Amino acid sequence: PSAMREIMIEVPKVLWTDIGGQEETKQKLKEAVEWPLKHPEAFIRFGIRPPKGILLYGPPGCSKTLMAKALATEAGLNFLAVKGPELFSKWVGDSEKAVREVFRKARAASPSIVFFDEIDALAVRRGGEETSVADRVLSQLLAEMDGIEPLVNVTVVAATNRPDIIDSALLRPGRIDRVLYVGPPDEASRLEIFRIGTARMACAADVDPRGLSKMTDGYSGAECVAVCQDAAMAAMEEDVEAEKVHLRHFHKAVRSVTPRITDEMIR
Numbered sequence: 001p002s003a004m005r006e007i008m009i010e011v012p013k014v015l016w017t018d019i020g021g022q023e024e025t026k027q028k029l030k031e032a033v034e035w036p037l038k039h040p041e042a043f044i045r046f047g048i049r050p051p052k053g054i055l056l057y058g059p060p061g062c063s064k065t066l067m068a069k070a071l072a073t074e075a076g077l078n079f080l081a082v083k084g085p086e087l088f089s090k091w092v093g094d095s096e097k098a099v100r101e102v103f104r105k106a107r108a109a110s111p112s113i114v115f116f117d118e119i120d121a122l123a124v125r126r127g128g129e130e131t132s133v134a135d136r137v138l139s140q141l142l143a144e145m146d147g148i149e150p151l152v153n154v155t156v157v158a159a160t161n162r163p164d165i166i167d168s169a170l171l172r173p174g175r176i177d178r179v180l181y182v183g184p185p186d187e188a189s190r191l192e193i194f195r196i197g198t199a200r201m202a203c204a205a206d207v208d209p210r211g212l213s214k215m216t217d218g219y220s221g222a223e224c225v226a227v228c229q230d231a232a233m234a235a236m237e238e239d240v241e242a243e244k245v246h247l248r249h250f251h252k253a254v255r256s257v258t259p260r261i262t263d264e265m266i267r
């Protein structure tokens with residue numbers, strides 16, 4: 001039990017408005033998680049089950065984690081975050097117990113969201129017989145998902161960059177039964193990210209979020225945020241007492257941040 005102390009329960013502070021763009025994904029998540037909580041009678045009336053789990057997949061740095069946190073914040077849910085590989089490495093020989101413990105905590109903290117980042121580390125396609133630790137961990141994960149009572153209000157949100165290697169058993173109805181692609185931000189989404197990013201800093205009049213969104217095709221959300229930070233640093237390097245960040249600093253920052261999303265990462 002002491003090994004599980006690292007799994008913290010928190011109420012995150014990410015609002016939907018902190019996430020630039022990605023409106024369609026936000027809307028789908030609200031429907032899947034907020035609606036069942038706010039309008040349970042509608043689900044009963046229509047005889048449909050709210051999803052137990054949602055898989056967010058897509059390239060790195062494109063707001064999967066932010067989305068999971070915003071869901072919890074906006075619906076007032078407790079949030080437990082678990083990194084797939086951590087669960088493995090920290091609790092060698094005890095990983096199944098760790099999985100059980102995560103769900104026990106989530107039930108105790110319900111209504112809650114359990115966020116499994118890098119779920120692929122726990123849920124690679126199985127070989128057949130359950131021999132390896134990996135197989136047993138996945139079995140435990142499946143058993144826990146099957147064991148969640150629909151009314152207990154524990155929602156699993158999992159994230160991965162590699163949906164192709166996830167065992168299909170995890171994606172069956174009653175388990176992780178919604179799959180949502182969270183892609184790289186398009187120009188409109190980048191515009192929102194730069195609006196949010198530049199609103200927080202003192203910018204000169206030549207800095208225009210629209211222009212920034214046009215010069216960052218292919219950049220992830222994280223990379224757009226990095227551009228804002230690098231621009232501020234560039235302004236400070238020039239003059240630590242600079243009062244404003246200018247467009248030339250953003251130009252420099254755009255050159256210094258290399259986009260890492262490759263075609264294979266995009267759906």
Ligand code: ATP
Pocket residue numbers: 018019020021022059060061062063064065066067117159160161185189193196220221222223225
């Ligand atoms: P990974 O696959 O690497 O875990 P992820 O998709 O979970 O990545 P996040 O952790 O949500 O990505 O995003 C990383 C950081 O990038 C965020 O903390 C935030 O600063 C920034 N970011 C990404 N997308 C957006 C966005 N749409 N609006 C504002 N900030 C964003």
